[in-house]
Amino acid sequence: MxxxxxxxxxxxxxxxxxxxxxxxxxxxxxxxxxxxxxxxxxxxxxxxxxxxxxxxxxxxxxxxxxxxxxxxxxxxxxxxxxxxxxxxxxxxxxxxxxxxxxxxxxxxxxxxxxxxxxxxxxxxxxxxxxxxxxxxxxxxxxxxxxxxxxxxxxxxxxxxxxxxxxxxxxxxRPVSEGEGYHRTLFRWAQPKMARYCDQRGLPYPELDEDGDMIPPTDAAYRGRA
Missing domain, CATH: 3.40.1280.10 (SPOUT methyltransferase, trefoil knot domain)
Known part of the structure; x- marks a missing residue:
């Protein structure tokens, strides 16, 4: 992205x-x-x-x-x-x-x-x-x-x-960049990974300044990172 x-x-x-x-x-x-x-x-x-x-x-x-x-x-x-x-x-x-x-x-x-x-x-x-x-x-x-x-x-x-x-x-108006903000931003930037995490109850990984996903190290994400 x-x-x-x-x-x-x-x-x-x-x-x-x-x-x-x-x-x-x-x-x-x-x-x-x-x-x-x-x-x-x-x-x-x-x-x-x-x-x-x-x-x-x-x-x-x-x-x-x-x-x-x-x-x-x-x-x-x-x-x-x-x-x-x-x-x-x-x-x-x-x-x-x-x-x-x-x-x-x-x-x-x-x-x-x-x-x-x-x-x-x-x-x-x-x-x-x-x-x-x-x-x-x-x-x-x-x-x-x-x-x-x-x-x-x-x-x-x-x-x-x-x-x-x-x-x-x-x-x-100022927007509070709380959890809801970051979850929505992740879903917009990484829709496929968001669905994967939602289906498995996993937290969303971090994003870098370009909106690219920072590969998580947890084994639960293997094959998707």
Whole structure:
């Protein structure tokens, strides 16, 4: 690995926003899931909570441009479980949904911890997600169509979140380089070795200044170092 590539990993990781997440409420089309993972990576989201569709299963193509490697995706059996996971992170729920209490997406405060909840392609947001949401968001439109594609709508809203957070200095906040930081950096730089260690319960080896692994001496790593 080149030092510039490793430095890019560190720069990106330092700008991640752990208090911002995305929830997909039974979104099932692979291209939409992939596009939203790509957007999540672009704005610094660390976790996407995906609700298992009522029919079929969660799948997405490699059209995410490798973003699935840098964003943690967690599958949930129900929207209740996904929303609770977001709540457990201390996040408010912002749902893309037209209603009498909806506000323009530009008027929402994205500098506070939040999770954006996006509904399924054909049916939109579930009743549960709509009722549980703290804020409903709408995107102004003047054409014949009634809504944007779900991945496009997510990108529009999250770009506004990025804009607000950049202005507030959130992407320049000091990052604690604790164990979680170094584990994530290792997984990004050495994904195959990370999987090997995870499967066997082994600690991650040290990395040098170029992101290359310093060969461990423990016999448990033999054949992989």
């Amino acid at each position: 080149s030092r510039s590539r490793f430095d890019k990993f560190k720069t990106v990781l330092q700008q991640r926003q752990p208090d911002m997440a995305l929830v997909t409420d039974q979104v099932h089309k692979a291209q939409n899931i992939s596009a939203m993972l790509r957007t999540a990576d672009a704005v610094g989201i660390t976790t996407v909570h995906m609700v298992q569709p009522a029919r079929g299963r969660l799948v997405y193509h490699h059209t995410a441009g490798g973003s699935s490697r840098f964003v943690t995706s967690i599958g949930h059996p129900s929207i209740e479980a996904a929303l609770q996971a977001a709540r457990d992170q201390g996040l408010k729920l912002y749902a893309a949904q037209w209603s009498e209490r909806a506000i323009s997406y530009r008027d929402a405060d994205y500098t506070q911890p939040f999770a954006l909840v996006m509904g399924a392609e054909k049916y939109g947001l579930s009743e549960t997600a709509s009722a549980e949401a703290d804020v409903h968001l709408t995107i102004p439109m003047v054409g014949m169509v009634e809504s944007y594609n779900v991945s496009v709508a997510a990108a529009i809203i999250l770009q506004e979140a990025l804009h607000q957070r950049q202005a507030a200095g959130h992407y320049q």
